[in-house]
Amino acid sequence: MNHHSKIRKLALLTVLTSLCLAIQLTPRPPNAEFTSFFTFIVGIIYGILNGALFGCFIMFVNCFFSPYGFAGLNAPFQMIGMAIAGILGGIYRNYLSKNIYQKRFCLETAILGGLIAIIFDLITNCGWGVSFILSGMNPTLAFFTALASGTPLAIIHTLSNIIVFGVLTAPLVKILDNMIKGEGFWLKKEPSYLHP
Amino acid sequence: MVEKRTLIFASIAILIWAVLASNIAVYFYFQNMTYKEQNIESQQSQTKIAADYNESIVKYNTLLSEYSKLYGNYSFPLNINFTSLTKELGKLIVNLRGNYSILTKQKDLNETYQTLWDNYLKLSEEGNITREKFGELLNEYYELFNLLALRELNEILSETVTLTVNICIEYKNGTLEWHNKTEVPAGSTLFQLTCKIANITYTYYPTIKPGHILVNCINGENSTNNWYWLWYYRSENKKHELKDQWDAMLGC
Numbered sequence: 067m068n069h070h071s072k073i074r075k076l077a078l079l080t081v082l083t084s085l086c087l088a089i090q091l092t093p094r095p096p097n098a099e100f101t102s103f104f105t106f107i108v109g110i111i112y113g114i115l116n117g118a119l120f121g122c123f124i125m126f127v128n129c130f131f132s133p134y135g136f137a138g139l140n141a142p143f144q145m146i147g148m149a150i151a152g153i154l155g156g157i158y159r160n161y162l163s164k165n166i167y168q169k170r171f172c173l174e175t176a177i178l179g180g181l182i183a184i185i186f187d188l189i190t191n192c193g194w195g196v197s198f199i200l201s202g203m204n205p206t207l208a209f210f211t212a213l214a215s216g217t218p219l220a221i222i223h224t225l226s227n228i229i230v231f232g233v234l235t236a237p238l239v240k241i242l243d244n245m246i247k248g249e250g251f252w253l254k255k256e257p258s259y260l261h262p
Numbered sequence: 263m264v265e266k267r268t269l270i271f272a273s274i275a276i277l278i279w280a281v282l283a284s285n286i287a288v289y290f291y292f293q294n295m296t297y298k299e300q301n302i303e304s305q306q307s308q309t310k311i312a313a314d315y316n317e318s319i320v321k322y323n324t325l326l327s328e329y330s331k332l333y334g335n336y337s338f339p340l341n342i343n344f345t346s347l348t349k350e351l352g353k354l355i356v357n358l359r360g361n362y363s364i365l366t367k368q369k370d371l372n373e374t375y376q377t378l379w380d381n382y383l384k385l386s387e388e389g390n391i392t393r394e395k396f397g398e399l400l401n402e403y404y405e406l407f408n409l410l411a412l413r414e415l416n417e418i419l420s421e422t423v424t425l426t427v428n429i430c431i432e433y434k435n436g437t438l439e440w441h442n443k444t445e446v447p448a449g450s451t452l453f454q455l456t457c458k459i460a461n462i463t464y465t466y467y468p469t470i471k472p473g474h475i476l477v478n479c480i481n482g483e484n485s486t487n488n489w490y491w492l493w494y495y496r497s498e499n500k501k502h503e504l505k506d507q508w509d510a511m512l513g514c
Binding site: 161163173174177178180181184188210211213214215216217218220221224 | 267271274275277278281282285286288289291292293
């Protein structure tokens with residue numbers, strides 16, 4: 067990797083981080099978020115480790131400045147949940163076929179978006195369960211209560227993630243792919259591995 | 263032959279569906295359990311209210327029949343000595359304390375009862391009791407008896423029903439102090455509500471009706487010769503916090 071490419075990647079990562087933080091910290095409907103989407107994208111573009119770190123970092127900042135208030139005990143659970151989104155992005159990148167069709171790519175990312183939302187919600191609900199246990203509730207009842215009370219939000223999260231991942235991943239990956247591969251690729255009509 | 267990749271993603275999609283469906287099932291199960299518990303609690307409280315209400319009404323009817331008997335003798339005196347009737351009234355007054363435990367809980371009622379008892383003792387000491395004097399005492403008894411019955415019913419209701427009230431204190435300098443969404447048991451009086459939200463001093467007057475109470479001071483703001491604490495009510499549809507929005511003065 068040449069020097070310009072490294073700088074470009076670093077600049078792009080910084081822009082993605084700022085954009086993601088700005089969206090995450092803006093008041094919005096509960097559980098309709100873009101952070102897992104950006105984390106997944108970073109995982110695809112930069113690999114497992116960077117994707118996981120990106121997710122952790124965004125949720126760490128979010129824990130303190132979220133429009134819904136300080137995350138408290140749930141903070142580590144949110145960080146782990148979002149890191150998994152980055153890890154899944156990195157894993158998906160490793161198994162991404164060079165000749166995948168765009169429709170299929172959209173379908174696969176939509177399914178992964180749903181999976182990420184479910185994993186994230188399960189983990190954060192466990193966090194709430196731990197809070198309930200600490201307040202004196204029976205552990206089994208605590209986890210089931212947390213799971214049940216989080217269900218409406220989990221459904222919103224999963225459906226919104228399926229839509230966001232299905233619609234936005236392909237065009238964003240195309241753009242980022244072109245940007246990272248340098249000036250020679252700026253005017254490229256098709257991405258390297260996405261066929262229409 | 264279906265390729266492995268398609269199978270993996272199909273499995274993930276089924277997993278998502280299964281988890282969501284399970285979550286929804288658990289959610290509705292818990293909702294159902296919660297509503298059932300609330301329903302049982304509601305039924306229990308309704309049963310308790312009904313039982314307490316019935317007990318209170320039976321007690322009221324018993325005391326009322328005794329009062330009616332006495333009132334009949336008072337209204338149609340046929341060679342009846344009012345001194346002996348006064349003794350019977352004394353028994354009824356003693357019965358009140360035995361039957362209404364609320365007397366010890368509410369200070370104003372206790373003071374009214376004490377005044378009635380003092381008047382009874384005073385009248386008993388007189389040798390010749392006239393019909394008029396007996397009538398006055400009987401009337402005092404009847405008022406307190408009804409008030410006690412009413413307060414007891416309020417107390418029964420207040421154990422399960424809570425009211426949310428918006429109350430505003432307006433001071434002499436025009437400052438408005440709102441206490442919104444204050445929760446009080448149903449049947450509470452405005453005096454009890456005011457005691458809850460502010461520091462007040464008051465004087466108890468046995469002869470003032472209704473209420474017997476004159477509020478002297480709220481949060482350090484004293485009544486003076488020209489200024490008294492008054493209270494008004496306001497319709498729910500009047501949303502503005504303007505002084506001229508009040509519907510009517512009801513008392514002081």
